[in-house]
Amino acid sequence: MISQSSEATEVSASAKCAADEAVAKAGPLPVTVRDLTVAYHRKPVLWDVEFEAPEGRLIGIIGPNGAGKSTLIKAMLGVVPRASGEVLIYGESFERRRRLVGYVPQREAVDWDFPVDALDVVMMGRYGRVGWIRRPGRADRAAAMECLEKVGMQEFARRQISQLSGGQQQRVFLARALAQEAQIYFMDEPFSGVDAATEKAIVSLLHELRDAGRTCLIVHHDLNTAKDYFDDILLLNMRVVAFGPTDQTLTSENLRRTYGGRLAILDEAASALANARR
Amino acid sequence: MIQWWNSLPIHVTDAIWTISVGATCAIACALLGCYLVLRRISLIGDAISHAVLPGLVLAFILTGTRNPVPMMLGAMALGVLTAVLTEALHRVGRVPTDASMGVVFTSLFALGVILITVYASQIDLDPGCVLYGLIEFTVFDTIGFGELEVPRAFLATGATLGLVLAFITIFWKELKICSFDPMLASSMGISAALVHYMLMAMVAMTTVSSFEAVGSILVVAMLIAPGATAHLLTDRLGRMMRIAAGAALSSAILGYLGGVWLNTSVAGMIAVVSGIQFALAAMFSPRYGVIGKAVHNLRMGLQIVREDALGILWRLREREGRASISRPELERLLGAGWMTRLAMRGLQSSRLITASAAGDLALSGAGREEARRLVRAHRLWETFLSSELERSPQNVDESAHRIEHVLDSDLADRLDHRLSHPATDPHGSPIPRDDADDSLAKETPAR
Numbered sequence: 001m002i003s004q005s006s007e008a009t010e011v012s013a014s015a016k017c018a019a020d021e022a023v024a025k026a027g028p029l030p031v032t033v034r035d036l037t038v039a040y041h042r043k044p045v046l047w048d049v050e051f052e053a054p055e056g057r058l059i060g061i062i063g064p065n066g067a068g069k070s071t072l073i074k075a076m077l078g079v080v081p082r083a084s085g086e087v088l089i090y091g092e093s094f095e096r097r098r099r100l101v102g103y104v105p106q107r108e109a110v111d112w113d114f115p116v117d118a119l120d121v122v123m124m125g126r127y128g129r130v131g132w133i134r135r136p137g138r139a140d141r142a143a144a145m146e147c148l149e150k151v152g153m154q155e156f157a158r159r160q161i162s163q164l165s166g167g168q169q170q171r172v173f174l175a176r177a178l179a180q181e182a183q184i185y186f187m188d189e190p191f192s193g194v195d196a197a198t199e200k201a202i203v204s205l206l207h208e209l210r211d212a213g214r215t216c217l218i219v220h221h222d223l224n225t226a227k228d229y230f231d232d233i234l235l236l237n238m239r240v241v242a243f244g245p246t247d248q249t250l251t252s253e254n255l256r257r258t259y260g261g262r263l264a265i266l267d268e269a270a271s272a273l274a275n276a277r278r
Numbered sequence: 279m280i281q282w283w284n285s286l287p288i289h290v291t292d293a294i295w296t297i298s299v300g301a302t303c304a305i306a307c308a309l310l311g312c313y314l315v316l317r318r319i320s321l322i323g324d325a326i327s328h329a330v331l332p333g334l335v336l337a338f339i340l341t342g343t344r345n346p347v348p349m350m351l352g353a354m355a356l357g358v359l360t361a362v363l364t365e366a367l368h369r370v371g372r373v374p375t376d377a378s379m380g381v382v383f384t385s386l387f388a389l390g391v392i393l394i395t396v397y398a399s400q401i402d403l404d405p406g407c408v409l410y411g412l413i414e415f416t417v418f419d420t421i422g423f424g425e426l427e428v429p430r431a432f433l434a435t436g437a438t439l440g441l442v443l444a445f446i447t448i449f450w451k452e453l454k455i456c457s458f459d460p461m462l463a464s465s466m467g468i469s470a471a472l473v474h475y476m477l478m479a480m481v482a483m484t485t486v487s488s489f490e491a492v493g494s495i496l497v498v499a500m501l502i503a504p505g506a507t508a509h510l511l512t513d514r515l516g517r518m519m520r521i522a523a524g525a526a527l528s529s530a531i532l533g534y535l536g537g538v539w540l541n542t543s544v545a546g547m548i549a550v551v552s553g554i555q556f557a558l559a560a561m562f563s564p565r566y567g568v569i570g571k572a573v574h575n576l577r578m579g580l581q582i583v584r585e586d587a588l589g590i591l592w593r594l595r596e597r598e599g600r601a602s603i604s605r606p607e608l609e610r611l612l613g614a615g616w617m618t619r620l621a622m623r624g625l626q627s628s629r630l631i632t633a634s635a636a637g638d639l640a641l642s643g644a645g646r647e648e649a650r651r652l653v654r655a656h657r658l659w660e661t662f663l664s665s666e667l668e669r670s671p672q673n674v675d676e677s678a679h680r681i682e683h684v685l686d687s688d689l690a691d692r693l694d695h696r697l698s699h700p701a702t703d704p705h706g707s708p709i710p711r712d713d714a715d716d717s718l719a720k721e722t723p724a725r
Contacts, residue, residue: 077465103465115513128466160513
């Protein structure tokens with residue numbers, strides 16, 4: 001963990017907004033989620049999710065398929081409607097602090113045949129701070145190029161995105177998140193389907209972010225690598241099963257509760273519900 | 279200027295005005311159509327072009343005139359409503375988007391028909407005009423600006439094109455990010471839903487202003503075809519829009535000339551030209567086109583046969599000590615056929631193999647270099663598969679056979695390094711090195 005004073009200087013160095021600085025000094029946590037419930041067609045996907053993410057940590061969100069991992073991130077970002085609950089970023093609602101949050105969606109979420117090149121995609125990371133209607137300027141372009149360099153993709157800046165490998169596409173997405181210059185990053189399966197070189201690049205990038213006091217919430221599906229990558233683990237299966245430092249959280253008891261019998265019961269209940277409706 | 283214009287023969291000015299009406303419509307539609315094509319919602323144009331009818335009728339009933347401004351506003355409102363209802367039905371009713379769109383636009387269209395028959399039966403609606411438009415007759419309905427007579431339809435389509443250009447210029451960034459990654463856009467506070475509805479309103483306005491000229495069916499061709507054509511020809515958004523606009527302009531000109539020449543519907547000809555443009559792009563586009571792909575496959579196939587021939591000659595030398603092979607024997611090993619003959623001719627003309635007076639074929643110096651590279655890549659890959667990925671030596675040959683044609687020497691060097699420079703492959707065959715101490719290379723000096 002980073003000490004309080006260095007955290008304050010870090011924030012003031014990158015986020016120029018005075019309000020952000022005041023907030024960072026006051027010291028509320030980067031992410032607070034309270035009583036978050038999300039439902040699709042009245043069927044709850046997330047129930048009463050509550051946790052507080054400390055600053056400068058890499059937090060893995062782990063759980064079985066259909067546990068609501070991606071939904072949790074999307075609900076926190078406000079792109080999936082919340083049935084109840086609140087999401088606070090440094091003590092204020094997400095809607096007022098969205099510029100402090102960067103997002104790396106799943107690679108499959110976009111159409112890679114879209115006629116743009118890698119640099120165009122990274123430039124999109126700047127759009128949030130540029131604001132409506134105004135055009136990104138030369139400084140934004142330079143910043144985007146720098147972010148491409150950070151992920152080792154500067155040579156591919158002018159390459160159309162369908163002509164990049166899966167790992168390169170993922171790195172472009174990471175560069176775009178870096179271009180958002182956020183304090184907190186939500187990432188959806190950044191390690192899925194990437195080559196060994198990209199995996200290494202992502203890990204070192206995450207360490208850099210953590211050392212700079214950034215907080216990263218990362219959806220991850222591989223239990224084997226989770227303990228190497230993350231400082232904290234949030235075990236999720238519709239509810240928060242456990243949350244805390246990795247070594248204390250990834251216990252066999254907790255894993256059983258996340259992946260084991262509980263899931264089978266929920267499955268049965270869901271299919272019983274589906275049958276009853278028919 | 280105006281005097282010069284008015285001194286032109288009437289059929290010339292009529293032709294120019296008609297083409298201008300067609301071109302402004304077509305370009306406005308093409309620019310918006312690029313976004314529809316990219317968002318894979320091309321048919322929403324069809325839906326909106328029908329669903330705006332009740333909006334037009336309501337505007338007429340409320341104002342009692344055919345003033346274009348309230349008509350446009352009514353149409354835009356219905357365009358947005360179509361998008362909202364489609365989305366709502368999809369979410370709440372759990373109906374697939376295409377089905378909910380189908381239900382929404384037909385219901386709204388039917389509502390429009392009922393409104394007309396009940397409240398506005400005095401409206402003069404010509405079904406032919408609604409379906410195909412009457413671009414040929416737009417020159418007869420003009421407004422005078424001093425001495426210049428401008429067709430009323432051109433004022434509508436010209437103003438629409440101006441608004442579309444302004445819309446795209448102002449919201450370029452928003453349209454781009456919301457089309458590519460709506461989730462990211464929304465998380466940044468650029469509401470993807472709002473941008474979507476603005477786009478739908480613009481599509482509704484453009485559709486309505488194009489009605490009179492090209493009708494409600496052909497406007498769909500104008501919306502989709504140029505964007506789809508341009509998407510095949512480029513992979514940059516700005517260029518795609520320019521190509522789409524160019525295709526639209528040329529389709530308007532060629533469509534008019536074709537329509538006059540064949541004495542048929544100009545709007546219909548415009549759509550036909552757009553269709554032909556798309557077919558040509560689909561065939562000849564360098565990267566996605568049928569012809570481009572066929573040429574690429576042929577070249578790849580030829581290269582593989584050529585490289586196989588080099589590999590055979592190398593192995594022959596290695597295993598049996600023979601430096602040459604008769605042409606029929608090599609052709610038999612490669613599989614007889616025109617591909618083989620073509621490949622052999624290529625190998626000889628690029629001097630990779632040489633033929634003796636008796637017609638026996640042997641590797642040249644350059645050919646030997648090339649063959650060494652291939653055999654090396656092949657055997658390094660086999661070694662890599664069996665040692666690093668623990669595949670049995672029996673089934674690595676197939677994969678190596680495919681990879682040898684694409685593995686460049688840089689990657690081969692890295693494999694070599696990673697495997698700590700193995701001397702032989704899993705089958706025990708020597709892995710040729712780049713070094714000059716290769717006994718085979720010594721015998722005949724390289725050219």
